[in-house]
Amino acid sequence: MIDLLHYLVERFGLVAVFAGCLAEGESAAIFGGFFAHQQVFAVWHTVAVAFAGAFLGDTALFLAGRRFADHPRVLALRARPGFSHAHGLVERHPNIFILTNRFIYGLRMVGGVAAGLSSVPVARFLALNAASALVWACIFVSLGYFFGAGAEHLIGDALVKHQRLLIGVGLAVAVMAIGLWLGHRYLRTRH
Template sequence: MTDAIHHLIEQYGLIAVFLGCVAEGESAAILGGFFAHQHVFILWQAFLAAALGAFIGDTFFFTLGRSFADHPSVLRLKARPGFSHAYRLVSSHPNIFVLSNRYIYGMRLVGGIAAGFADITVTRFVILNAISSLVWAALFSTVGYVFGLGAERIVGQALARHERLLIALAIGLIVAILAWLVARSVARKERVKDARET
């Protein structure tokens, strides 16, 4: 069973890191770094998959906001909590917003849409998004790699391969739960703020 899981991660792990980073994927980037430490794949591969996923994800949402503003799906995203706040930020501080938006969990999706609605050129967005994606991927892949090193030192060299995989999956689950709780808290605060403003 664990050999089959290990084989699947070797075969499709980088694709999973890429797809996870297209969405709100800190946990995917961290797991990529962790598996790189476990020699399932090479660190630069995990970094590249995370950076490409992050870049393509944000560019996709920017394009939706810019070119498909009247589409029902975009209008639903525009109605989500946090959009009005994201739009104000990107309108007043476009460079800072594009560089930092992906670090605010729960704002990345609406932030990309808001950037598409804002008065920011495509070239400017692409350059800033590329810089932000590279820094973000390096940061979270390194966190995963360093955590793997720390876990190995704490638990010792006696860990079997399948135990490492289970630890990595547990880390991913913990990060995802913490990120969900933070996103829920931010969304609640945004709803309260939007209600006060209207």
């Protein structure tokens, strides 16, 4: 079973990082960085995949807001708490908003659609989104990489591949659980 899991991570792990980064994927980027430290993935591959997922995910949200403003899914995002605040911010400070939107937990989807509904030109959004996605990918993949270094330092560098895999999966689950808990707690305090 462990051999199968290891094979799947080696074979499809970067696809999972990409898919995770299409949505709010900090944990996917951290997960990828951990495995880059364990030499399952190349670091630059992991950063490139995390960048591509983050860039394309936010671009899709922007285009959804721009092209499908009256679609039921876009209308549902517009009805979310904080949408009017995000839309006001993108209109008042478009450059800062686009550069920082992905770093604010829980605002990424709403912020992408809000940017699409704003008066920001497509070319400007794409350039700022690319810069922001690159910085984001480098930061979160690096965090995962350093988690890997910390785990190796704490446990020792005598880990075999299977133990590294289990630690990586455990860290990914822990990061996702903490993120969900913090997001839920934040939303409860806002209401």
